[in-house]
Amino acid sequence: MALSLSSPCGYAIDEDEDMPVFESTAAEHGGLSRPRLPELSVISPGLNSHPSLTELEGGSERVKVYVRIRPLSEVEKGRGEDQGCVAVQNEEALILKAPKESQNMKTAERGIGPSIHKFSFSKIFGPETTQQQFYEFTMKKMVKDVLQGENRLLYTYGVTNSGKTYTIQGSGPEAGLLPRALVSLFRKLQGRLYAAMDVKPVMYQDVRQLNAGEVRAQEIQRTSLLQEISICCPLQSENLSCRRGGNTSTWDSGIGGLSSISNVASQFEGELPVQDSSSHFQAVKLQGRKDLFTCRFFKKKKKGFFPVKILTLCSCCFPKSTVFLLVLPDLTWIHVRSAEEAWRILRAGRQNQSFASTYLNQNSSRSHSIFSIRVLHIRPETLSSPSIPISELTVCDLAGSERCKEQRNGERMKEATNINTSLLTLGRCIAALRHNQNKTRPPQVVPFRDSKLTRVLQGYFCGRGVSCMVVNINPCASIYDETLQALKFSAIATQLVHGPSTKSRVAYILSLLSEPAANANESTVIEEEEDESDVEDGDITMLNTETLLQAIDVLKRKVHRQREENEALEAKVREQVVSEVMEVINDMQNGFRETLEAQTALLEEKYENKIANLQMHLKKFYDQELKEKEQEIENLSADLNKIKSSHQCRSPRRSQRLLAHQGRLDTELEQCRAELLARTEEVTKLKMQLVVPGPAGTYASAADRKLEEGQRNVSSARTCISCAWDLQRLGADLQSGERACCRNTGGEKLRQALTAADEKIAKQDQILVELQNNLMLVKADLRRKAETLAQVQADLCKKRGRGAAAACSTENRPPLKRPFFPSLFATRTYNGRLAEEAQVSPYTRILRSRQPSPPRSPASTPRSL
Numbered sequence: 001m002a003l004s005l006s007s008p009c010g011y012a013i014d015e016d017e018d019m020p021v022f023e024s025t026a027a028e029h030g031g032l033s034r035p036r037l038p039e040l041s042v043i044s045p046g047l048n049s050h051p052s053l054t055e056l057e058g059g060s061e062r063v064k065v066y067v068r069i070r071p072l073s074e075v076e077k078g079r080g081e082d083q084g085c086v087a088v089q090n091e092e093a094l095i096l097k098a099p100k101e102s103q104n105m106k107t108a109e110r111g112i113g114p115s116i117h118k119f120s121f122s123k124i125f126g127p128e129t130t131q132q133q134f135y136e137f138t139m140k141k142m143v144k145d146v147l148q149g150e151n152r153l154l155y156t157y158g159v160t161n162s163g164k165t166y167t168i169q170g171s172g173p174e175a176g177l178l179p180r181a182l183v184s185l186f187r188k189l190q191g192r193l194y195a196a197m198d199v200k201p202v203m204y205q206d207v208r209q210l211n212a213g214e215v216r217a218q219e220i221q222r223t224s225l226l227q228e229i230s231i232c233c234p235l236q237s238e239n240l241s242c243r244r245g246g247n248t249s250t251w252d253s254g255i256g257g258l259s260s261i262s263n264v265a266s267q268f269e270g271e272l273p274v275q276d277s278s279s280h281f282q283a284v285k286l287q288g289r290k291d292l293f294t295c296r297f298f299k300k301k302k303k304g305f306f307p308v309k310i311l312t313l314c315s316c317c318f319p320k321s322t323v324f325l326l327v328l329p330d331l332t333w334i335h336v337r338s339a340e341e342a343w344r345i346l347r348a349g350r351q352n353q354s355f356a357s358t359y360l361n362q363n364s365s366r367s368h369s370i371f372s373i374r375v376l377h378i379r380p381e382t383l384s385s386p387s388i389p390i391s392e393l394t395v396c397d398l399a400g401s402e403r404c405k406e407q408r409n410g411e412r413m414k415e416a417t418n419i420n421t422s423l424l425t426l427g428r429c430i431a432a433l434r435h436n437q438n439k440t441r442p443p444q445v446v447p448f449r450d451s452k453l454t455r456v457l458q459g460y461f462c463g464r465g466v467s468c469m470v471v472n473i474n475p476c477a478s479i480y481d482e483t484l485q486a487l488k489f490s491a492i493a494t495q496l497v498h499g500p501s502t503k504s505r506v507a508y509i510l511s512l513l514s515e516p517a518a519n520a521n522e523s524t525v526i527e528e529e530e531d532e533s534d535v536e537d538g539d540i541t542m543l544n545t546e547t548l549l550q551a552i553d554v555l556k557r558k559v560h561r562q563r564e565e566n567e568a569l570e571a572k573v574r575e576q577v578v579s580e581v582m583e584v585i586n587d588m589q590n591g592f593r594e595t596l597e598a599q600t601a602l603l604e605e606k607y608e609n610k611i612a613n614l615q616m617h618l619k620k621f622y623d624q625e626l627k628e629k630e631q632e633i634e635n636l637s638a639d640l641n642k643i644k645s646s647h648q649c650r651s652p653r654r655s656q657r658l659l660a661h662q663g664r665l666d667t668e669l670e671q672c673r674a675e676l677l678a679r680t681e682e683v684t685k686l687k688m689q690l691v692v693p694g695p696a697g698t699y700a701s702a703a704d705r706k707l708e709e710g711q712r713n714v715s716s717a718r719t720c721i722s723c724a725w726d727l728q729r730l731g732a733d734l735q736s737g738e739r740a741c742c743r744n745t746g747g748e749k750l751r752q753a754l755t756a757a758d759e760k761i762a763k764q765d766q767i768l769v770e771l772q773n774n775l776m777l778v779k780a781d782l783r784r785k786a787e788t789l790a791q792v793q794a795d796l797c798k799k800r801g802r803g804a805a806a807a808c809s810t811e812n813r814p815p816l817k818r819p820f821f822p823s824l825f826a827t828r829t830y831n832g833r834l835a836e837e838a839q840v841s842p843y844t845r846i847l848r849s850r851q852p853s854p855p856r857s858p859a860s861t862p863r864s865l
């Protein structure tokens, strides 16, 4: 088998060639030269520049989303589809401008949404990009990764007729990503292929060692299947009979879509087995499930057919057959020894894919196409171990999304509905994954199980591998709205971050087991583990149950320890928080106290001011009241005077009598005054005579002072007595007058004043009696003193002789009786009360008590004296 894979269909494969650097296509599309657009869509999550990888969560990488814009065909250009609605701004930014006829423009004109949208992607490839360039930038590295044990997925997404199949499979000499990847893969594996067929991958990451019988059976099955597949080709061209749900219809073989594969596969024409027309293919719908049906391969025998292979497949995935499709457990993996065999199966699978002519695409894929190839990394020393590392490359050509209503055929419409449903589920899964990346929000269930497509791809979205999306764009103006929707969907995918790798989980589990063991059993298990570097490359399924249980125990202990640490930390934090809170509370308390004191001072000041104001107002008020009362008193006095005068008018006789009596009293008083003056002069003269020098003089002066005192008392008493009697009479008269007035006026106040005056007069009487007694005593005392004085003078005369006798002749005269008048108004009193009474005479008091009686005449008052 001399097969040159260096350039199978004219394209050069240089594995060591550096990745080409593409220039921006913005200038060609006028993206940079266009004026600044007035309005931009805000729906593009990639509007801002992409964050660097280090900024992403946990250092994970974002899902790479590449955009490829296909060139317009001459026919499309002739239809006027080139309206510049898709423009590349730079290598990462794409601008969509709604054409006039589009629905988006209509809604934009109604003001509902923008007419210009900007999207950001990992890289944008313009229409001039060749298949080789696109492969080198996208798939080449993936192939390398797969050979290094990584899992990789590449899937295309876009509107129908946008170039997805062209990108994956190619057309004519322009082979797509998949044939190039296969050629590259087998070239790299050349000379290192494992020839025996004694291992077989079972579900997911498990590998089973086959015994001799199983190897033989496997070989037979493989050869048979390869033959059956190769047999299908002529059968399909002969209108393969297909029975679905009892109805037999002609199966659309879609041979026209095989041109590119056939072109590449032409390299292997000589190697194809001889076609056998004795096989037959039948598809039977599974009971109760619309999307599942069973494909049976029959080998024609002489007497009828017998089944060779039964596959249960999903209509939305790869409806007829492929050995690389791993949807349900009864599918099997076929051992591929060379690129040639891979091509055969690929071509067969391609033949069994559904194609149809739609209104947009002459050869439209009516089902998703998934191609998977697994590489078992076998080492002789680990051959017996079930944990053989496996890496997988999956290339998925999704069917194009399209408007169902525009399908003219019922069958096409059903297909379009199925396609859109599965694409919608894919979109929901991506949106849910995007949502779950935000740890602050409650996680959503990712609806992987709602579609076979998402079930197949689930592993790549859950850390099993790295996925990459290729968005194909048709720049035709007529499908602008669909293109916009596809870009919106893929814009969500640009925000996806790859989940944590399952390999990192394995490494984590192994690191757990390699921690210092708490007991002997653990250490035993660790010793039994393989070299870490060897095992870390594998998947989680390579760990046995015992190891996993041990890891769980370690994790439990770790969790327990963490909880204890957390509790201790929490207690510490609580303590710190409490102390800090207490400090804050104390500060607050001090603050409040200061504030309170300040407030109290302010309030005190405020209320003091208020009290002062109130006092001022009260004072004003009571002053006013007092004035009013005084005014009232004055009015009352005036009234009283009026009444008196009227009373006088009414009883003139009594008034006259009173006036006459008053006149008499005044006369008497004047006489008393005159007499008093005369006596005073006389007393002064006597005093001058009585000045005696020496001790006798001293005695004499003392005696004189006492005498004067007694005289003053007596005179005051007498004056008081006389005045009192006069006043008593006057008071009685006034009382009678007032009573008369009161009878006429009924003034209660006046009556009370008179009663008080009567009481005072009674008291004066009593005082008068006491004064009379005192007078008697003073008189007796004066007599004794006069006698003593005479005696002293006589003794003095005897001692001085004759000269002195002459003097003594005058001095020896018997002492004259000293008049009492000089002490008549003496201020000396016997007690405080008397002094008061002496100062304020009964007459004065009576007059005062009768206020507001008419004011006294100055001549009639004792003060005038």
Ligand SMILES: Nc1ncnc2c1ncn2[C@@H]1O[C@H](COP(=O)(O)OP(=O)(O)OP(=O)(O)O)[C@@H](O)[C@H]1O
Residues within 6 Å of the ligand: 069, 070, 071, 127, 158, 159, 160, 161, 162, 163, 164, 165, 166, 167, 171, 361, 363, 364, 365, 366, 398, 399, 400, 401, 472
């Ligand atoms: N980059 C390209 N260069 C040249 N021609 C292209 C390119 N991309 C697509 N085409 C052409 O556009 C047409 C439609 O492409 P293709 O069938 O791959 O679209 P599709 O997206 O797979 O459609 P569907 O989803 O209906 O299967 C084909 O004739 C193809 O040759």
